Amino acid sequence: MTEVRAMSEVEQIVDFMSTCSLEVTPNGAAKIDDFRALLREGQTVYVTFLPGSDFADTVTTVKKLKAQGMRPVPHFAARSIPSKSFLEENLAMLQAECDIDEALLIGGGVDNPVGEFTESMQVLKTGLFEKYGIKKLGVAGHPEGSPDISPAECDRAIREKNAFAKESGMAMYIATQFCFEAAPIIEWDRRLREQVGNELPIHIGIPGLATIKTLLKHAQQCGIGNSMRVLTRQAANITKLMTVREPDTLVRDLAAERARNPEFGVRQCHLYPLGGLKKSAAWLYGVQDGKIELGRKGGFKTDYAAD
Numbered sequence: 001m002t003e004v005r006a007m008s009e010v011e012q013i014v015d016f017m018s019t020c021s022l023e024v025t026p027n028g029a030a031k032i033d034d035f036r037a038l039l040r041e042g043q044t045v046y047v048t049f050l051p052g053s054d055f056a057d058t059v060t061t062v063k064k065l066k067a068q069g070m071r072p073v074p075h076f077a078a079r080s081i082p083s084k085s086f087l088e089e090n091l092a093m094l095q096a097e098c099d100i101d102e103a104l105l106i107g108g109g110v111d112n113p114v115g116e117f118t119e120s121m122q123v124l125k126t127g128l129f130e131k132y133g134i135k136k137l138g139v140a141g142h143p144e145g146s147p148d149i150s151p152a153e154c155d156r157a158i159r160e161k162n163a164f165a166k167e168s169g170m171a172m173y174i175a176t177q178f179c180f181e182a183a184p185i186i187e188w189d190r191r192l193r194e195q196v197g198n199e200l201p202i203h204i205g206i207p208g209l210a211t212i213k214t215l216l217k218h219a220q221q222c223g224i225g226n227s228m229r230v231l232t233r234q235a236a237n238i239t240k241l242m243t244v245r246e247p248d249t250l251v252r253d254l255a256a257e258r259a260r261n262p263e264f265g266v267r268q269c270h271l272y273p274l275g276g277l278k279k280s281a282a283w284l285y286g287v288q289d290g291k292i293e294l295g296r297k298g299g300f301k302t303d304y305a306a307d
Helices: 009-017 026-030 055-067 084-098 120-124 151-168 182-196 212-222 228-235 248-260 277-288
Strands: 022-024 044-047 071-077 102-106 136-141 171-178 202-207 266-272 292-294 300-302
Touching: 009 248, 009 266, 009 277, 009 292, 022 026, 022 266, 022 277, 026 055, 044 055, 055 071, 055 084, 071 084, 102 120, 120 136, 120 151, 136 151, 151 171, 151 182, 171 266, 182 248, 202 248, 248 266, 248 300, 266 277, 277 300
Parallel strands: 022 044, 044 071, 071 102, 102 136, 136 171, 171 202, 202 266
Antiparallel strands: 292 300
16 A cells, blocks of 8 residues: 655645636736736636726736636626626627636625625526536635625625535635735634535635735725734834735645645635735745745745746
8 A cells, every 4th residue: 555645844835825826907917918928827817807997808808818828717796797788798708709617706895886786696696607608606705804794694695605506516616805814714714614504615815925014005995804913013113114025924824724624625825916916926936836945933935036
C-alpha cells in the first residue's frame, strides 16, 4: 500500500491559492490594452457591475477578456436590473458572443431597486441563467454581516440558495467581500454548516496589495466589521500608512485550517486587486509558483515582480 505524504505548509498554501480568482471593473479594463501582459492564460476574472453603470460596458469587458485567453465571470446585481427582459437580452448576448458558463449574482448595494427585483432569489427563480447556459453561479455571503441585511435575513438567503442549488442542479458557491482575519471566517463557516445547513462551497474574498489608508476607506464603504480593529491598530502608526499590506497571514491561516479540517467550507480565494491588478496578480503568481518564505510568527514573504 502506497503511503500518502502529507503536504508541507508551503504546499498547502500553493494548493489553496491555485484556483484563486481576480476581478476588474469595466473602467479599469478599458485602460489595459492586453491582459496577457498581466495575467496568465485561463485566469478567472470577475467583471464587476457597479450601481449606475451601463451593463454594455460589462459585456465589452467580458468579450475582451475572453478574446485574450481569460475566463471572464460577469457580475449581475439584482437591484440594478431594470427588468426580466433586460436580463434575458444580456444573458442571450453573453452566451451567443462569449460562450459564458459562469456568473456571479448579488443583491447589489442600492437602496431603491431600479426594476422588479429586490433580491437575488427573485432573479434565480426566473430560470434565465439555466436557459442561457450558466452552469456555475456565485451568490453573496457575508462573514461579518451586511449593513443592508439583518443576520436573520442573511441566514434565510443562504438556506434558500442551498435549496435552489439542490432543486436546479446548478453548481453554486458563496462568494464574499474581503476580510482580514481568519478567525471570524472560520467561525462563520462553522455556524453556517451547523446552524444554517450550508453545503455550498465558499470562495472567500481577500484584500489585494494596497495601502492601509486604501483598505480603511474601502472597508468603511463595505461595512466590514470586526476586522476593522486590525487596520486601525496598524494605521495608528502614521509612518506605515503607505506601507503595502499583503494578505499573507490570512492566506496562511486559512490554508492551515483547510488542511486540518476536511469539513471547512472555504475552498478557494478571490483576490480583490485594491492596489492595482498588476501588483496583485504578480503577488498571486509568486504564491502559486511556491516562491514563499514562511515567517516564524505567521504569514509569509513572497518573491514576485510587478514591473
